[in-house]
Amino acid sequence: MRLLVLGAVRQHGRAHGYQVRNDLEFWGAHEWSTAKPGSIYHALKQLAKEGLLLAHEVAPSTAGGPPRVEYELTEAGEESFFALLRTALRAHDERIDVLTSAVGFIVDLPRAEAISLLKERVAALESWAEEVRTHWTPDSPPAEWGHIGEIMRLWTHQAESDAGWTRGLIERLENGAYVMAGEGEREVTVLPEGTGNPFS
Amino acid sequence: MRLLVLGAVRQHGRAHGYQVRNDLEFWGAHEWSTAKPGSIYHALKQLAKEGLLLAHEVAPSTAGGPPRVEYELTEAGEESFFALLRTALRAHDERIDVLTSAVGFIVDLPRAEAISLLKERVAALESWAEEVRTHWTPDSPPAEWGHIGEIMRLWTHQAESDAGWTRGLIERLENGAYVMAGEGEREVTVLPEGTGNPFS
DNA sequence: TCGGGATTAGTCAAGCTTGACTAATAGCCC
DNA sequence: GGGCTATTAGTCAAGCTTGACTAATCCCGA
Numbered sequence: 001m002r003l004l005v006l007g008a009v010r011q012h013g014r015a016h017g018y019q020v021r022n023d024l025e026f027w028g029a030h031e032w033s034t035a036k037p038g039s040i041y042h043a044l045k046q047l048a049k050e051g052l053l054l055a056h057e058v059a060p061s062t063a064g065g066p067p068r069v070e071y072e073l074t075e076a077g078e079e080s081f082f083a084l085l086r087t088a089l090r091a092h093d094e095r096i097d098v099l100t101s102a103v104g105f106i107v108d109l110p111r112a113e114a115i116s117l118l119k120e121r122v123a124a125l126e127s128w129a130e131e132v133r134t135h136w137t138p139d140s141p142p143a144e145w146g147h148i149g150e151i152m153r154l155w156t157h158q159a160e161s162d163a164g165w166t167r168g169l170i171e172r173l174e175n176g177a178y179v180m181a182g183e184g185e186r187e188v189t190v191l192p193e194g195t196g197n198p199f200s
Numbered sequence: 201m202r203l204l205v206l207g208a209v210r211q212h213g214r215a216h217g218y219q220v221r222n223d224l225e226f227w228g229a230h231e232w233s234t235a236k237p238g239s240i241y242h243a244l245k246q247l248a249k250e251g252l253l254l255a256h257e258v259a260p261s262t263a264g265g266p267p268r269v270e271y272e273l274t275e276a277g278e279e280s281f282f283a284l285l286r287t288a289l290r291a292h293d294e295r296i297d298v299l300t301s302a303v304g305f306i307v308d309l310p311r312a313e314a315i316s317l318l319k320e321r322v323a324a325l326e327s328w329a330e331e332v333r334t335h336w337t338p339d340s341p342p343a344e345w346g347h348i349g350e351i352m353r354l355w356t357h358q359a360e361s362d363a364g365w366t367r368g369l370i371e372r373l374e375n376g377a378y379v380m381a382g383e384g385e386r387e388v389t390v391l392p393e394g395t396g397n398p399f400s
Numbered sequence: 401t402c403g404g405g406a407t408t409a410g411t412c413a414a415g416c417t418t419g420a421c422t423a424a425t426a427g428c429c430c
Numbered sequence: 431g432g433g434c435t436a437t438t439a440g441t442c443a444a445g446c447t448t449g450a451c452t453a454a455t456c457c458c459g460a
Contacts, residue, residue: 001446018409039447041410046445066409066454096296096358103350147378150303154365158296161361165354178347201416218439239417241440246415266424266439 005043006081007105016068017041033097052077089117092124111180118170122163129159205243206281207305209271216268217241233297252277289317292324311380318370322363329359
């Protein structure tokens with residue numbers, strides 16, 4: 001949530017709640033994350049309270065509706081955004097929605113850093129899978145464990161699959177895919193006009 | 201949470217909060233789900249309020265500590281447990297912790313039903329992956345989409361991996377693995393004595 | 401011109417999660 | 431036998447999420 005909201009405000013430079021809300025809806029975020037109006041407005045207020053966002057008092061609406069509050073990232077907000085982004089890409093135990101958000105903002109990092117974070121991710125996933133495997137399969141025959149071993153299988157399977165995807169992304173980045181931070185022309189971050197939203 | 205708490209109470213027939221809490225801790229649930237004391241006690245109260253659990257008033261503690269409340273599943277609680285369990289196994293979009301809990305309770309279902317639910321799961325995963333793939337890759341060359349396509353890749357990758365794990369489990373169940381509901385002798389549902397908890 | 405629907409913008413209560421705290425008794429050590 | 435700690439059992443405030451609701455203005459058709 002914080003990552004999403006900070007990222008959305010950041011792309012606009014200055015944004016009010018409804019703008020953020022629309023961006024996130026456009027990204028399909030209400031489908032794969034907890035980005036619903038209540039959460040968004042709550043996050044904005046909370047982030048402002050914590051000094052990560054600066055709230056510019058109620059500007060009169062330019063196009064109907066009640067007055068609105070505009071927000072802008074502070075220095076601390078900028079730092080927090082990148083800290084969240086880095087953690088989300090590096091850690092193996094973040095929720096899938098957090099990872100998804102992070103991938104959405106990955107082009108805000110320099111290429112070398114993104115690659116290095118993703119390599120940390122692969123390492124973390126592998127060592128975690130290995131840890132689960134050794135802890136859950138001691139000397140005893142797995143049969144004794146009963147169906148609980150299936151949970152172990154599920155997790156290691158997931159971790160390996162995730163590592164596979166990550167390796168693929170690393171390779172594409174190493175081959176120069178996408179325009180990353182500091183590489184000139186910024187690409188559009190929204191979908192082309194007229195394209196349907198598949199998450200509905 | 202509801203699934204976990206109902207399942208834990210159900211295994212004891214009648215249990216108080218601390219027992220549930222200890223079971224879940226033993227299963228490592230505090231690591232892979234939101235099963236922390238606050239949530240557990242909250243869930244117990246909420247479930248009791250909704251008539252899924254019956255609260256037997258404060259019995260004096262047998263071994264130190266404040267008095268405690270004992271809970272027992274009602275008819276509705278029993279139904280709700282199985283409804284949650286079936287949904288968790290069948291649906292492709294449940295969180296990983298919910299799926300994990302469901303796998304932990306899968307032996308409470310008859311073998312044939314479990315297999316059939318898991319087959320529904322595979323079908324749901326495949327059709328969802330296909331949907332994402334077709335919606336996100338129209339005629340236009342993928343390059344135009346920029347890095348957002350990576351999110352699509354992440355999801356389809358995950359769905360395929362999940363389907364793979366599910367197919368494996370189906371196969372093991374079809375080959376007679378584990379003791380399911382209505383198959384005589386119930387196996388132990390907890391870890392053997394002295395085995396360390398790997399989630400720490 | 402006026403009334404009703406769409407759009408814009410946000411609030412609110414109820415439920416859930418988190419992490420830190422409280423409280424009661426039992427057992428042990430000196 | 432008095433105090434210290436471990437265990438047992440649970441509470442609480444603050445934050446987060448959900449789904450339904452409110453409120454102001456614009457626009458279009460009769």
